[in-house]
Amino acid sequence: MPVIECDPERARERLVEAGVEVEPGNTDHERWRTEYAGGTAVAYDDKVVLQGDSARLAGLLQDGGGRAHIYFDGASRGNPGPAAIGWVIVTDDGIVAEGSERIGRATNNQAEYEALIEALAAAADYAFDEAVVKGDSQLIVKQVRGEWDTNDPTLREKRVRVRKLLEEFSEWSLDHVPREINDRADDLANEALDG
Numbered sequence: 001m002p003v004i005e006c007d008p009e010r011a012r013e014r015l016v017e018a019g020v021e022v023e024p025g026n027t028d029h030e031r032w033r034t035e036y037a038g039g040t041a042v043a044y045d046d047k048v049v050l051q052g053d054s055a056r057l058a059g060l061l062q063d064g065g066g067r068a069h070i071y072f073d074g075a076s077r078g079n080p081g082p083a084a085i086g087w088v089i090v091t092d093d094g095i096v097a098e099g100s101e102r103i104g105r106a107t108n109n110q111a112e113y114e115a116l117i118e119a120l121a122a123a124a125d126y127a128f129d130e131a132v133v134k135g136d137s138q139l140i141v142k143q144v145r146g147e148w149d150t151n152d153p154t155l156r157e158k159r160v161r162v163r164k165l166l167e168e169f170s171e172w173s174l175d176h177v178p179r180e181i182n183d184r185a186d187d188l189a190n191e192a193l194d195g
Helices: 008-017 055-061 108-125 138-144 153-166 179-194
Strands: 003-005 032-036 039-043 047-052 067-076 081-091 094-106 130-135 171-176
Touching: 008 032, 008 039, 008 047, 008 055, 032 055, 039 055, 047 055, 055 094, 055 108, 067 094, 067 108, 067 179, 081 108, 081 179, 094 108, 094 179, 108 130, 108 138, 108 153, 108 179, 130 179, 138 153, 138 171
Parallel strands: 067 130, 130 171
Antiparallel strands: 003 047, 032 039, 039 047, 067 081, 081 094
């Protein structure tokens, strides 16, 4: 279980500012607890213990800033078929967060958008100033940048969501990269799909 050494009251304030509901602790030792994006946080006197899928929750609890390199990938077997996503957030200090999950039945393009949405939401939770985003889907990259039309209504909605999330950053870029550059996100998506 990840542990964040911090001021639990300041961490609680950050959660409330982000619109996350915080409840009293369940025992005399717990100051408060919350659930967010698949993770649980429990505060004690000088630390917060995280459980479950806690990458996005950790982002809300820590001071942000700086530049994030974000990699995303989606996978679908059958197109449409069972689908999953993978994403990684990297800084100069290494991997900050990563995530993957099955998303049900989707096309490959829908899965790619979902991966991008989850990655951007996590990076926004970490309060990064700049997002350098890279993915191996030329369609998604060109649609989000406005170079290609988005004719499919489902993809159009996802594109709007992505553009809204990008507004969270003072600067951002989105570039197409070869699959081998995006291998960690690709591996995460496929592991989630196979698992």
